[in-house]
Amino acid sequence: MELLWPETATATATATDADGGARRGARQGLDLDRIVRAAVELADAEGLAGLSMRKVADRLGFTTMSLYRHVPGRDQLVDLMRDAVLAELAEPPGTHDGGRDGGCGEDRSEGRGGERGEGWRGRLEAFARQGWELRRRHPWLAEARGVRHLPGPNAVAHYERMLAAVAGTGLSPSEVLAVVNLVGKFVDAEALQLVEAAEAERRSGVSDEEWWGARQSLFERFERYPTITRLWEEGGYDHPEDSFAFGLARLLDGVELLVRRRSATDARDETRDETSVCRMCGTPVERPASGRPRAYCSPACRQRAYRERRAAETP
Amino acid sequence: MELLWPETATATATATDADGGARRGARQGLDLDRIVRAAVELADAEGLAGLSMRKVADRLGFTTMSLYRHVPGRDQLVDLMRDAVLAELAEPPGTHDGGRDGGCGEDRSEGRGGERGEGWRGRLEAFARQGWELRRRHPWLAEARGVRHLPGPNAVAHYERMLAAVAGTGLSPSEVLAVVNLVGKFVDAEALQLVEAAEAERRSGVSDEEWWGARQSLFERFERYPTITRLWEEGGYDHPEDSFAFGLARLLDGVELLVRRRSATDARDETRDETSVCRMCGTPVERPASGRPRAYCSPACRQRAYRERRAAETP
DNA sequence: GATTGTATGTTTATGGCGTACACAAGGTGT
DNA sequence: ACACCTTGTGTACGCCATAAACATACAATC
Incomplete structure (x- = not known):
């Protein structure tokens, strides 16, 4: 908690506080940042399941328990990792x-x-x-x-x-x-x-x-399912949509x-957005080369919008 | 694999095969079904993370390793559990x-x-x-x-x-x-x-x-974020949508x-579906008490559909 | 300069997990 | 009766997170 939100409140006191209060006496080999970075690298490579305190420590050349001097536990480490990585999309x-x-x-x-x-x-x-x-x-x-x-x-x-x-x-x-x-x-x-x-x-x-x-034999049992079979034969699985x-x-x-x-x-x-889709039905509508952009894809939709507007005014 | 798809192919041989081939000599206390059922109960109560082979075995009064006589491992047990439970929505x-x-x-x-x-x-x-x-x-x-x-x-x-x-x-x-x-x-x-x-x-x-x-102090830092603050003040968090x-x-x-x-x-x-929404724009349209159901919510949408149809015919 | 406090790193130990392996027991085929 | 095969058990290994005691090194203080 305090690790995630390192007290950015009083902006004036940070300079003095950080130097005077923190640095006491230490061998100064490990560091929260280094731990988080190493953990992120490890998780990138092996997934979250493959992330263990041991491996992180090994990667840094320290013992497992040394990490616990800087991080309360694995869960909090993951919290820190997430926010560290989320910084990548800050104000892109x-x-x-x-x-x-x-x-x-x-x-x-x-x-x-x-x-x-x-x-x-x-x-x-x-x-x-x-x-x-x-x-x-x-x-x-x-x-x-x-x-x-x-x-x-x-x-x-x-x-x-x-x-x-x-x-x-x-x-x-x-x-x-x-x-x-x-x-x-x-x-x-x-x-x-x-x-x-x-x-x-x-x-x-x-x-x-x-x-x-290797489980082809499984698919052979699918012939009992007509829709699956038909979609398969029609190539639905060969050219799948980008999910x-x-x-x-x-x-x-x-x-x-x-x-x-x-x-x-x-x-x-009606001074709404300037998207390029019909306000009524959502079909795309191209902007005219000059002049006021069209709001509806067709007079029909304009008419429908008018009707709805009038209906809303007089209930 | 063979556990999930227990060879339902030859429907005639099942009766003889199941009795003659399988039952050899055994104490016959445990059973795949019992294991899966116990595992499902346990997972229902404690979540998948709380599901361990030991606990399943304990619940059945057997040792841990006895389960491995019937199930290759934990992952396959979960596979079996899933399909067992999925049977609940078979042809409802x-x-x-x-x-x-x-x-x-x-x-x-x-x-x-x-x-x-x-x-x-x-x-x-x-x-x-x-x-x-x-x-x-x-x-x-x-x-x-x-x-x-x-x-x-x-x-x-x-x-x-x-x-x-x-x-x-x-x-x-x-x-x-x-x-x-x-x-x-x-x-x-x-x-x-x-x-x-x-x-x-x-x-x-x-x-x-x-x-x-308990983390109220965290929310106090949110005042720097105008949209969050505004949505909060306007009660967006008090009456959330059903997600x-x-x-x-x-x-x-x-x-x-x-x-x-x-x-x-x-x-x-145009002999399409009989849903009760306008074919053009999707707004709900009530069925008239008698006669042919309306296909469009308004003449405007009917007109628009006509135009699109004609446009599609003569490119 | 000696003392004390504290931040840091290490060692050891505990309890949980999945599961490999060797073994025991009991029913079934011949 | 014998062998075999299925089933259940006991032990053990390696992995995991982490609690507790211990060791070290530097800073501030007396």
Whole structure:
């Protein structure tokens, strides 16, 4: 706890406190940072199951118990590892000014639709892909997930950024939270599937194709199942969809539909986002070369939006 | 492997073979079924992490090693447990005739949209909820998931049923697989979150509220994050959405949009499903008391569908 | 300079886990 | 009656996390 949040409160006292209070007398070989780094390397290579205090200590050339002078236990070490790694996606490209005021003040321009940049969907998708990339670098992150793990500063910062991305959609607070949690859980689930395959492969030394190939006899029993058989024969397993991209697209489509339904219900001012999909039905609509961007994909949808608006006004 | 698929091929030889080939000479106290049942009970109570060969053996009044006469190892035991438990959702209510021809022959009436019963969405949702209920009864199922675990007969049967539910939507084979995998993964992820909370609570003896309450000081640092703070103050955390219901709705919405887009593109005959949502935009539409059910929620959407159809015909 | 305190690293020990191996016992085939 | 084969047992090994006592080295203090 105190390790994750090392008392950044009083910014003035840090310089004196850190020097005067900490350095007493020590051989100074080990270090929390070194331990965490070594543990991350080890987990990257062998997965979270392959992470043991012994191995971390060995890798550093110390005894097992020496680690316990710097870290309370394995669980807390994993907590620290997670937050250390989560720092990689802190303020990655830009759109933020100084990092001081993370959310960029939605609560000021929040006329229930204040949007900017590429729209909430683009941002949320970017965050999801970012998280996905991170989990490809550090697969054990997916295994280390779970409630009750207290979030570190970097985790909270990322959470804040994701929330800010969908906070301007007009969804209710609880819905905003649900959306962010949903996307986060999806990324984790997808990563978990990947890491489990990799883990199994590493542990058994057999590639996925070989393993399933060796169980060919199992597939022969599937002839009793007509749908599986048909999908197999039609090549559904030969050219599978990209699981992550497919799932994320469906997920965001579903969220977008909710957003659109909400705004169709309680919307008044139509100065909403500038996404390039029809506000009514979600099909993509190309921007005209010049002039005001089209809001609907067709007059039909414009008409339908008008009807719904009028219906909402006079209940 | 042979334990999961006990050679059901030659149905005639089972009676003689089972008696003549197997029973040789034994004290006959233990039994694979008893072991699996005891293990399931134990895992239900203590989670998969609390499942050990010793405890299973103790519960049965045998020594640890006696189990290894019937089961190769812990992992295979878990495989057996999963399939044993998955039997609970085998052919639950009906809609199947004899189980012989599982999918009910979509491939015959599959004029690329042959639908029946309550529609694919209702069926898929029912399966998801069924899986969710199962995981509430046996939380360790979520922990035991993972690739490379070879599926048992019950798992395959359930998989077949889910595939059959979405096979008639006109999606491509790979898309059908992706949809089913996506929904399955969602259920698992949701269950995993639940079981992790329960596990943490059981292990530490502290309820979730207490635990987070004890870390109130952590929340005080969140004031630097404007969006989190605002959502907190607006009560988003006080009345959270039902995570499973919310996520499932978004997911199915997203899938439904894909289905609708596909059928809007390559459809010719409009004898499609009888779901009660607008074919164009997905908003619910109530059935009229008498007469032909309405296909669109408004003339606007009907018009839009017509335009798209015509556009697709003359490229 | 000697003393004391403390941060740090080591040693040893405990209890749990999965499971390999050798052995004991009892029923079944010949 | 004999051998065999199935089943259950006892012991042992190596791994894991970590508690407790011990050893060391430096800083501050007397």
